[in-house]
Amino acid sequence: GRPIGEEQFGQIVDWVIDHLSPEPENAILDLCCGNGSITHALAERAGTVVGVDFAEDLLRHVDQQRFPNIRLQCNDIRDCEFPADSFDRILLYGGLQYLTQGETVILLRNLRQWLSPGGRVLLGDIPDADRMWSFFDTPQRKATYFEQLVTGAPIIGTWFAPAWLTHLARDCGFADATVLYQPEAFSFRHFRFELLLR
Numbered sequence: 001g002r003p004i005g006e007e008q009f010g011q012i013v014d015w016v017i018d019h020l021s022p023e024p025e026n027a028i029l030d031l032c033c034g035n036g037s038i039t040h041a042l043a044e045r046a047g048t049v050v051g052v053d054f055a056e057d058l059l060r061h062v063d064q065q066r067f068p069n070i071r072l073q074c075n076d077i078r079d080c081e082f083p084a085d086s087f088d089r090i091l092l093y094g095g096l097q098y099l100t101q102g103e104t105v106i107l108l109r110n111l112r113q114w115l116s117p118g119g120r121v122l123l124g125d126i127p128d129a130d131r132m133w134s135f136f137d138t139p140q141r142k143a144t145y146f147e148q149l150v151t152g153a154p155i156i157g158t159w160f161a162p163a164w165l166t167h168l169a170r171d172c173g174f175a176d177a178t179v180l181y182q183p184e185a186f187s188f189r190h191f192r193f194e195l196l197l198r
Contacts, residue, residue: 004187008185008186008187009037011183011185011186012038012093012186013037013038013041015182015183015186016038016041016042016091016093016122016124017041017042017045019120019122019180019194019196020042020089020091020120020122021089021120022042022045022046022088022089023045023046023088024045024046024047025046025047025088026045026046026047026048026088026089027046027047027048027049027050027086027087027088027089027116028042028046028048028049028050028087028088028089028090028091029049029050029052029082029086029087029089029090029091029114030042030049030050030051030052030091031052031077031080031090031091031092031095032052032053032077032092032093032094032095032098033051033052033053033059033062033072034053034055034058035058035059035061035062036051036059036061036062036063036070038091038093039051039062039067039070040062040063040066040067040070042089042091043067043069043070044067046069046089047069048069048070048071049067049069049070049071050070050071050072050073050082050087051070051071051072051073052072052073052074052075052077052080053072053074053075054074054075054076054077056074059072059074077092077095077099077107078099078103078106078107080110082110082114083114084113084114085114085115085116085117086114086116087114087115087116087119088115088116088118088119089119089120089121089122090111090114090115090119090120090121090122091121091122091124092107092121092122092123092124093122093123093124093125094124094125096123096125096126096158096160097126097127097156097157097158097159097160098157098158099157099158100158101158101160101164104158104160104165104168105168105172108168108169108172108174109172111172111197112172112173112174118198119198120196120197120198121174121196121197121198122194122195122196122197123165123194123195123196123197124194125182125188125192125194126160126165126192126193126194126195127156127157127158127159127160127191127192128159128160128161128162128191128192128193129159129160129161129164130161130162131190131191132145132159132191134190134191135156135190135191162179162193162195165177165179165195166179166195169195169197174197174198175198176196176197176198177195177196177197178195178196178197179193179194179195180193180194180195180196181193181194182194
């Protein structure tokens with residue numbers, strides 16, 4: 001229930017940059033880009049960045065004056081369409097939990113199609129179904145979890161097992177799917193993970 005501090009957010013940006021390894025000539029897709037905090041860091045290192053988010057009020061904070069290589073699209077990531085091989089790098093950080101498993105299958109198929117040969121995708125900050133009891137770790141939280149199953153109003157969203165996502169990624173045609181666990185310094189590392197696809 002507390003916002004992430006500036007220092008930790010800087011660590012998250014560094015983690016993303018380290019694993020995506022953007023290059024100056026790259027075209028990057030940043031899905032669920034929000035206010036552009038990570039988008040800006042990508043734009044400093046890439047040729048073009050396409051930022052997509054359905055929250056128009058957040059997109060207004062993206063600094064296209066400072067970063068003219070950023071193009072914005074106000075859209076739901078479930079409705080995006082791009083030509084095949086459009087992007088060298090694709091990022092979806094903190095957004096996968098808002099999709100159902102079925103929507104995730106469709107998204108990963110799309111990501112594979114949009115990704116250029118030799119490119120990479122980073123899916124970040126994914127709720128880990130194998131470690132969900134590290135989050136629902138008190139009697140009250142467990143009761144809330146079971147109640148949200150009844151009401152259909154999830155607190156976190158969809159929880160994904162790392163093995164489920166890696167099987168899906170390979171089925172979608174990715175040659176490699178590597179599960180990454182967040183560094184100790186990250187506040188949510190005890191119940192979240194990342195997935196790097198190539």
